[in-house]
Amino acid sequence: MEVTKDSIIGDVLDYDRDTAQFFLEIGMHCLGCPSARGESIEAACNVHGTDADALVAKINDYLATK
Numbered sequence: 001m002e003v004t005k006d007s008i009i010g011d012v013l014d015y016d017r018d019t020a021q022f023f024l025e026i027g028m029h030c031l032g033c034p035s036a037r038g039e040s041i042e043a044a045c046n047v048h049g050t051d052a053d054a055l056v057a058k059i060n061d062y063l064a065t066k
Contacts, residue, residue, distance in 0.1 A: 003059045005042035005052045012041070012059065016066070022058050026050045 001015045012019050013031060020031055027048055030036060036044070045052035 001063060003041070003056050003063065005045075005056055006040050007056075008037070009039055009041060009044055010037035016063060019059050019062065022055060022062065026055060 001012070003012055009023065009028075009031065013036070023031055023044075026045075027050070028036075028044060041056060042052045045055060
């Protein structure tokens with residue numbers, strides 16, 4: 001899976017639940033809420049004031065090791 005800023009958080013978590021750690025690290029503790037099921041990484045990062053590019057890079061680096 002190639003994660004982008006347009007990737008839906010719920011889809012990323014469905015692909016690999018261990019990616020939750022990267023969302024939690026930046027304060028996204030609402031991973032079980034309905035918004036996470038349909039919100040893009042970019043939209044969530046905008047709401048939380050975090051860098052979507054950095055998060056996407058971290059997740060893709062992690063997934064590349066699997």
